[in-house]
Amino acid sequence: MSSLPSADPLYFRQLPVGEMANLAYLVGSTETREALIVDPAWDVDALLDRAEADGMKVVGALVTHYHQDHVGGDLFGFSIEGLGRLLERCPVPIHVNEREALGLRRVTGVSEGDLVRHAGGDVLELGPVRVKLLHTPGHTPGSQCFLVESPGRADALVSGDTLFLGSCGRVDLPGSDPTQMFESLHHKLGQLPDATLLYPGHLYSAEASSTMGEQKRTNPYLRVARLDDFLAFMGA
Numbered sequence: 001m002s003s004l005p006s007a008d009p010l011y012f013r014q015l016p017v018g019e020m021a022n023l024a025y026l027v028g029s030t031e032t033r034e035a036l037i038v039d040p041a042w043d044v045d046a047l048l049d050r051a052e053a054d055g056m057k058v059v060g061a062l063v064t065h066y067h068q069d070h071v072g073g074d075l076f077g078f079s080i081e082g083l084g085r086l087l088e089r090c091p092v093p094i095h096v097n098e099r100e101a102l103g104l105r106r107v108t109g110v111s112e113g114d115l116v117r118h119a120g121g122d123v124l125e126l127g128p129v130r131v132k133l134l135h136t137p138g139h140t141p142g143s144q145c146f147l148v149e150s151p152g153r154a155d156a157l158v159s160g161d162t163l164f165l166g167s168c169g170r171v172d173l174p175g176s177d178p179t180q181m182f183e184s185l186h187h188k189l190g191q192l193p194d195a196t197l198l199y200p201g202h203l204y205s206a207e208a209s210s211t212m213g214e215q216k217r218t219n220p221y222l223r224v225a226r227l228d229d230f231l232a233f234m235g236a
Contacts, residue, residue: 010150018042029127039070064160066103100142138181139169165205178236
């Protein structure tokens with residue numbers, strides 16, 4: 001996805017990375033020329049080079065969750081570049097949910113001093129652009145999504161591995177919880193306005209973005225209204 005015109009206060013890029021259909025993001029303010037990098041992994045230099053080419057300064061990293069394909073680390077004997085490389089080239093604070101911090105440190109080796117721990121509902125501001133951190137456990141205990149608010153535009157949700165187009169994140173991994181996933185999908189993300197734009201953490205569909213309204217109508221994981229039915233649907 002190309003960055004928005006310079007007259008727009010929001011700077012936003014969706015960037016495919018790696019070998020697992022990951023999507024990383026650059027989100028920032030065209031007014032302050034500052035940006036946050038979401039889930040930097042696989043080719044961190046390319047992500048930073050893109051921001052630099054756009055005249056943007058990366059001032060922080062946002063982490064949706066601690067899995068290696070989103071933040072770097074060893075996965076099945078394969079080393080994925082991530083936050084370590086980011087800190088080598090661009091030592092910025094890493095914004096993580098307070099329940100995800102320990103897992104992130106174990107996976108990536110970053111220090112406590114590199115982290116800024118957040119509770120759900122915290123907000124980061126870059127000029128007129130606000131990024132609200134939504135705690136959405138289920139895939140991992142501290143999974144979070146980012147609601148990007150910018151004047152004159154529909155809100156945009158960067159949903160990590162909580163909500164995909166047509167599906168949702170796995171709940172059969174260590175630390176996952178299908179009941180929490182139901183709560184996150186139905187009582188948090190499902191309450192967002194239909195016009196909210198949706199940008200997932202993986203390209204698991206023909207399209208790279210959608211709206212919450214479209215997903216409420218078509219995504220089976222959002223359409224299951226009762227917890228018992230959702231758990232049965234998930235095989236829990």
